[in-house]
Amino acid sequence: MEQNIRLSHMSHWKTVPYRQIGNFREFYYEDRSNNCYYMDWDRILRYHRATGYEGIELAPWDLGEILGLFGTPAEYTAFAKDHGIEVSGMFHGCNDSHIAGKHGDVVAAGKRAVDTLAAFGGKHLNTCPGNNYYGNGPLDVEGLRNIASCLDEIGEYAESKGIAVGIHNEFFCVTNRENHRQLIELTNPKYVHYCLDTAQVALMGDDLIDFYDTYRERIATFHFKDTADIGVPDEIRYDRDVEIRDDGHRWFWEPGEGILPLEELWRHMRDYGFRGWLTVEDDGSPDYLAAMALSSYYINEKLGKIYR
Template identity: 25%
Template sequence: MKVSCHFITWGEELLTALEEASDLGYQACETFTHLALNYEDRIEEFQELMNKYGFQLSALYGGGNFTDIEKRDYIVKRNAQVARFIKANGGDRIVFGPGGPRREGGTTLEELKIAAETMNLAAKACDEIGVKACLHPHINTEIETVFELDTMMELTDPKYVHFCPDTAHLKRGGMDPLEVIKRYSDRIAYVHLKDISPEEVDEQTFPILSGNEQMPIFCELGLGTISDEIVDIVGYLKEINYDGWLTVEIDKSTSTPYKSLEICRNFVQNRLKLEL
């Protein structure tokens, strides 16, 4: 397995993210898609930037409002555009994030049928470029619950639509992450690792509270409520010889981006027994 990290906590500061993550020993990343596509017409410049810090691109985020049939053509073209950039920079994974906001009552079977048709088309377009599309269930979107995930996995073509489990989003969506991962183990092509913030928190562990900011839903690996589950999940992935990316992702740092990624690095090395 290979370890990557997401630069989300650095916001628009791609250069700072590369510098600091490199200092911590990371060698692969996801970044915001719009930041990467700023270099769409300057591929060599982007590659030189990544090479300067010893990084490779593990994936970029794509997807869209798959249930909106009027957006079908745009979704297919947009994801193909992102896939071409990924491929040009040595990557072969695109994360298919579903659209939001979530509608009251969730997504109906008829809507999921539309979503599956669109996703199949977009994933096939990415596959033809040489990039695997990985469905990522996500809270507060059209694909959040076990019914929505299972329906999409049933209706989509396993040749083109792969699976990107996110430990925290599966849990917050009411699922048992390890159970879901076992059920779809043959379709896993990318993984997001994140922890869920505990209800009882203090300023010493989470400095964000000292500024009277609200605690984010997700937190650094090892500081949350599903740390042990993450250890079990990675243990299972080792058992089945999963050899793809494990990407550390924190939506919002509870201290500083550098410190957050350092905490995650220590968890990856000490608890998960993985090297960067």
């Protein structure tokens, strides 16, 4: 039976240096550790399939190595397809989009990202709208309009390629608690969608359920993760290099391991009838394979009883 929600997983594996390890046993005996289990795309993609994912979302900073190993996006996509996995989307960052003089460069970079994703066969370009808050915020309305203008232009181009640009607002982004909803309103709903990162919105201090209900028509996909920190104080969100903490504190947890009302959100998604890709994001986890399995179990066995 076709399901309403298709699970994808964000690729935070950093560099995967081999396409396929043919001498796995021999390689294992070099240091008799589990390192060799995380070094080739063949096994990483098998883990996706085995833990119940149909898709993978690519990180743009990995593309150099991916293309070095596979030659072309089509070759990677075919390899993934052989493992039962599709490329669902890719992340992108619109750095300097708040600066009017950078408009051309930002849009050109965005269009290149759209072309790259199209070559991989992906459908969602989940896009951080701007720089970090530190050194750039607070923004005036003109700055917000500049960002919206970039997103509109990239989004219009993306639509022509069958790709949805979705705003993905990090909790330390220049568009933040005080104006991230305003940014959404300033963009053209025809071309600019939203990728709801459940943890990021809560970390910013917004109400997850209210946010979903307000923007559900624009939410094209999700970055689905949990957190144990709702409403992080301004002095942290607006500080330098916020994402990685000196003491190893984690902002993000696997769905079900934090405190977000994910079951309530899922009921709202059911009531609205959300259909499409939902990308689990396990960044910050010390063990991605375990995190993939934990997340998949929670979604299939817990949330899946509500809606799937």
